[in-house]
Amino acid sequence: xxxxxxxxxxxxxxxxxxxxxxxxxxxxxxxxxxxxxxxxxxxxxxxxxxxxxxxxxxxxxxxxxxxxxxxxxxxxxxxxxxxxxxxxxxxxxxxxxxxxxxxxxxxxxxxxxxxxxxxxxxxxxxxxxxxxxxxxxxxxxxxxxxxxxxxxxxxxxxxxxxxxxxxxxxxxxxxxxxxxxxxxxxxxxxxxxxxxxxxxxxxxxxxxxxxxxxxxxxxxxxxxxxxxxxxxxxxxx
Amino acid sequence: xxxxxxxxxxxxxxxxxxxxxxxxxxxxxxxxxxxxxxxxxxxxxxxxxxxxxxxxxxxxxxxxxxxxxxxxxxxxxxxxxxxxxxxxxxxxxxxxxxxxxxxxxxxxxxxxxxxxxxxxxxxxxxxxxxxxxxxxxxxxxxxxxxxxxxxxxxxxxxxxxxxxxxxxxxxxxxxxxxxxxxxxxxxxxxxxxxxxxxxxxxxxxxxxxxxxxxxxxxxxxxxxxxxxxxxxxxxxx
Numbered sequence: 001x002x003x004x005x006x007x008x009x010x011x012x013x014x015x016x017x018x019x020x021x022x023x024x025x026x027x028x029x030x031x032x033x034x035x036x037x038x039x040x041x042x043x044x045x046x047x048x049x050x051x052x053x054x055x056x057x058x059x060x061x062x063x064x065x066x067x068x069x070x071x072x073x074x075x076x077x078x079x080x081x082x083x084x085x086x087x088x089x090x091x092x093x094x095x096x097x098x099x100x101x102x103x104x105x106x107x108x109x110x111x112x113x114x115x116x117x118x119x120x121x122x123x124x125x126x127x128x129x130x131x132x133x134x135x136x137x138x139x140x141x142x143x144x145x146x147x148x149x150x151x152x153x154x155x156x157x158x159x160x161x162x163x164x165x166x167x168x169x170x171x172x173x174x175x176x177x178x179x180x181x182x183x184x185x186x187x188x189x190x191x192x193x194x195x196x197x198x199x200x201x202x203x204x205x206x207x208x209x210x211x212x213x214x215x216x217x218x219x220x221x222x223x224x225x226x227x228x229x230x231x232x233x234x235x236x237x
Numbered sequence: 238x239x240x241x242x243x244x245x246x247x248x249x250x251x252x253x254x255x256x257x258x259x260x261x262x263x264x265x266x267x268x269x270x271x272x273x274x275x276x277x278x279x280x281x282x283x284x285x286x287x288x289x290x291x292x293x294x295x296x297x298x299x300x301x302x303x304x305x306x307x308x309x310x311x312x313x314x315x316x317x318x319x320x321x322x323x324x325x326x327x328x329x330x331x332x333x334x335x336x337x338x339x340x341x342x343x344x345x346x347x348x349x350x351x352x353x354x355x356x357x358x359x360x361x362x363x364x365x366x367x368x369x370x371x372x373x374x375x376x377x378x379x380x381x382x383x384x385x386x387x388x389x390x391x392x393x394x395x396x397x398x399x400x401x402x403x404x405x406x407x408x409x410x411x412x413x414x415x416x417x418x419x420x421x422x423x424x425x426x427x428x429x430x431x432x433x434x435x436x437x438x439x440x441x442x443x444x445x446x447x448x449x450x451x452x453x454x455x456x457x458x459x460x461x462x463x464x465x466x467x468x469x470x471x472x473x474x
Contacts, residue, residue, distance in 0.1 A: 060337055062369035066303040073310065074330055077323045086319035089326055093311055100297055131368060132299035132391040149404050152389055154369040167386050 003120055004234050008195070009170045011117065012126035012151070014179030015134055017201035018225075019125075020141055021105040024202075026068070029099045033072050036088060040080050050075045055207070062154060064130035069096030100133060104140035109226030114146040116229060125150045126164065126177065128184065156184035158191040165194065178228070182216070190217045199225055240357055241471050245432070246407045248354065249363035249388070251416030252371055254438040255462075256347050256362075257378055261439075262339040263305070266332050270309050273325060277317050287312045299391060301367035306333030337370060341377035346463030351383040353466060362387045363401060363414065365421065393421035395428040402431065415465070419453070427454045436462055 016022035030050065037046040053075045054068065061067030072092045076084040117123060124147055127134050131152045138144050151167075153160045165175050172193040179185025180201040189196040198221040222228065253259035267287065274283040290312045291305065298304030309329045313321040354360065361384055364371050368389045375381050388404075390397045402412050409430040416422025417438040426433040435458045459465065 060334055061303060062367070066298060066307060069307060070303060070330060070333070073326065077327050080323070082323040084323050084326075086314045086317070086321050089310065089321075089323075090314050093307060096307070097297060130299070131389045135391050149400070152368045154372050163386070 002234050004232055005176065005195075007174060008121060008176045009174040010122045010124060010148075010168050010176075012124050012164070012175065012177045013147075014177070014181065014185045015125050015127040015137065016129065017180045018107070018178065018185070018199060019110050019143065020107060020137060022102075025099055025102040029068075029072075029095050032095055033076075033092065036091065037076065037079050040083070046075075046079060049079055051207075053078075058207075062130075063128040064133055065096055065100045066130065068099070069093060072096070101136075104137060106141060106143075107225055109224055109228075111143070113225055113228045114143060117232060118146045120232075122148050124148050124168075126153060126156075127151070128153055128156055156181075156188055158188045161188050161192050161194065165192065186219050187216055190219060195219075197222060197228070197231065199223075199227075239471055241469055242413065242432075244411060245358060245413045246411040247359045247361060247385075247405050247413075249361050249401070249412065249414045250384075251414070251418065251422045252362050252364040252374065253366065254417045255344070255415065255422070255436060256380065257344060257374060258342040259339075262336055266305075266309075266336045269332055270313075270329065273328065274313065274316050277320070283312075283316060286316055290315075299367075300365040301370055302333055302337045303367065305336070306330060309333070337373075341374060343378060343380075344462055346461055346465075348380070350462055350465045351380060354469060355383045357469070359385050361385050361405075363390060363393075364388070365390055365393055393418075393425055395425045398425050398429050398431065402429065423456050424453055427456060432456075434459060434465070434468065436460075436465075 013019060030047065033050065034043050034046045041049070050072065054071045057067060057071050057074070061070060069092065072095070073089055076088060076092060114123070125134065125138065127150070129152070131150070134150055134152065138147070138150060151164055153164065161177075162172075165172050168175070173195070175189075175194040177185050177189040177194065177196045178199065179196075180199055182198060186196040186198050196219050198219055200221065220231065222231070250256060267284065270287065271280050271283045278286070287309065291308045294304060294308050294311070298307060306329065309332070310326055313325060313329060351360070362371065362375065364387070366389070368387070371387055371389065375384070375387060388401060390401065398414075399409075402409050405412070410432070412426075412431040414422050414426040414431065414433045415436065416433075417436055419435060423433040423435050433456050435456055437458065457468065459468070
């Protein structure tokens with residue numbers, strides 16, 4: 001096998017819904033929350049209200065399960081018009097704790113691909129969210145040894161990718177990002193002159209949707225993580 | 238002036254209560270919480286209970302204002318025996334938001350010292366807590382340009398400092414840490430063969446106390462940040 005991407009020095013992997021399942025755990029948590037709000041509001045309206053509260057809090061709380069828990073508590077108070085009981089609030093806190101400590105489900109192909117790549121490339125995890133949460137997941141995943149380190153980004157915009165590349169002491173064209181979110185893992189990376197590969201997940205958080213994809217530079221989309229091997233290696237004759 | 242520490246390549250600065258005031262904002266928040274719990278519990282008992290809840294949650298929530306807010310909500314529910322009203326919970330959430338967005342008060346001497354050092358040393362911020370919170374504070378502080386980057390550590394133990402030094406591509410003896418906590422900024426740093434300087438803060442969180450200081454290797458303690466200049470430079474003749 002011959003390396004197909006010899007210029008790439010560092011590969012950044014998004015974590016949630018790229019290496020392991022995540023959004024599904026959030027959806028399950030949200031489903032439980034919706035059920036709790038049934039006395040006061042329809043499912044549809046509860047989801048809409050919760051999303052609005054999350055967006056309102058995003059600047060202050062950032063990403064991750066703790067901010068999501070606080071948003072659920074705020075939403076419960078407003079949805080119930082102050083009628084949410086103390087035990088209901090405790091249940092929401094427990095939901096949040098279960099979410100933080102959710103089981104680790106690696107996505108298909110992840111272990112094999114990382115095992116193959118890690119001798120030839122320096123690999124990092126580049127993720128939004130909470131450092132403690134992501135380190136906990138990485139430990140549970142048994143993938144820790146494949147990665148040089150975990151890079152937590154408060155946001156994934158061109159400026160933060162520029163910072164990341166500077167911090168790695170490489171040129172943008174020596175960096176490749178792999179992830180499930182067009183908005184976070186692909187568009188801003190292409191913007192700074194680095195490369196990106198899109199591996200869509202089964203479900204994507206509404207906040208991560210890109211409305212207009214027509215103006216994005218060309219990028220590679222794969223059906224699954226396992227397809228990465230073909231991208232990185234070609235058969236030598 | 239001649240550089241007194243020519244072997245040091247990177248200086249790590251703790252952030253909260255080393256560069257800027259922090260613990261005081263937490264104490265103010267806790268004081269407000271204590272006042273809210275007055276119908277149910279004495280000040281002393283409320284503080285004790287809240288601290289116990291914080292310690293119980295530390296493994297799951299880690300450090301920072303969001304985890305602290307969730308711990309206050311849990312504590313309010315148990316202290317009030319489920320009588321805490323929805324509006325009281327909302328007040329606690331507001332307390333937490335005020336804490337996240339607390340005013341920036343730089344500690345005396347910080348700007349001048351960083352301005353003097355930054356041409357001669359590579360400097361980083363090495364802190365526990367939440368990345369988004371710390372980046373927000375750094376932006377508010379106007380100290381951003383002095384630092385190569387912010388390093389968020391999920392815990393400050395010898396293993397995480399070893400990781401940090403490896404990540405910086407330097408030897409332990411080329412790293413110097415400066416901070417207000419013996420437990421987090423001094424003891425584990427000396428443990429890995431790096432250097433540390435202690436600048437005690439006015440008040441320190443109970444969790445950061447070191448009970449037995451008799452077995453710690455020698456380290457330098459300074460009265461204030463301004464005294465760092467003398468440590469790093471001596472008059473040339």
